[in-house]
Amino acid sequence: QVQLAESGGELVQAGGSLRLSCTASGLTISPYLIGWFRQPPGKEREFVSAISSQSSSSYSAPEIKGRFIISRDDSKNTVYLQMNSLKPEDTGLYFCGVQKDEARNPLLLGTYDYWGQGTQVTVSS
Numbered sequence: 001q002v003q004l005a006e007s008g009g010e011l012v013q014a015g016g017s018l019r020l021s022c023t024a025s026g027l028t029i030s031p032y033l034i035g036w037f038r039q040p041p042g043k044e045r046e047f048v049s050a051i052s053s054q055s056s057s058s059y060s061a062p063e064i065k066g067r068f069i070i071s072r073d074d075s076k077n078t079v080y081l082q083m084n085s086l087k088p089e090d091t092g093l094y095f096c097g098v099q100k101d102e103a104r105n106p107l108l109l110g111t112y113d114y115w116g117q118g119t120q121v122t123v124s125s
Contacts, residue, residue, distance in 0.1 A: 002026040002114045006096050009119030012086055020081040020119060022096030027114070030054075030074040033099040035106055036081050038092040038121070045095065049081060050106040059106050063089075086123045093118040 008020040022034065035050035049070040050059045058070055069082040079096060097112035104111035 002098070004096050004098065004114055004116030006094060006116045006119040009094060009121040011122045011124065014086060014088055014123055014125050016086050016123070017082070017084045018086065018121060020083065020094055020096075020121070021078055022080075022116060023076070023078045024098065025077070027077075027098065028074075029072070029077050029079070029098065031100075033102050033106055034072060034079040035059075035097050035099060035112060036070065036079075036094060037097065037109065038090075038094045039118075040089070040092040043092075045109055047107045047109070048094070050099075051079060052102055052106075083121070086121075088123045088125045091121060091123050093120055 003025045005023050031053050033052045036048040037045045038048050039045040047061050051070045051072050067085045072079045095118045096116050098114040100113045
């Protein structure tokens with residue numbers, strides 16, 4: 001059974017930093033693209049960032065470019081999202097997902113095969 005476990009979310013002040021982790025079990029992530037999405041309060045889930053297998057490519061939403069960095073450690077079966085200069089609008093439930101077919105568009109929610117339960121990030125002003 002494939003499981004994804006997100007962690008690292010918490011309450012932080014604006015301007016602060018957090019590092020989120022996404023660790024997989026029941027699946028070796030090395031051949032797959034991993035993405036991060038978030039769901040702000042009262043809104044739909046939106047794309048944040050993604051990293052392809054072997055870290056050959058990465059993708060980021062315009063609003064997080066220059067602030068968030070995605071990376072992966074396949075030896076730990078884990079993907080990270082380093083979030084810097086956090087803003088109140090970054091508040092939301094952050095999810096990671098596995099996309100098994102990298103020919104699909106990594107920005108689209110429906111192209112992912114597995115999801116975690118999410119970790120809450122709250123940024124206070």
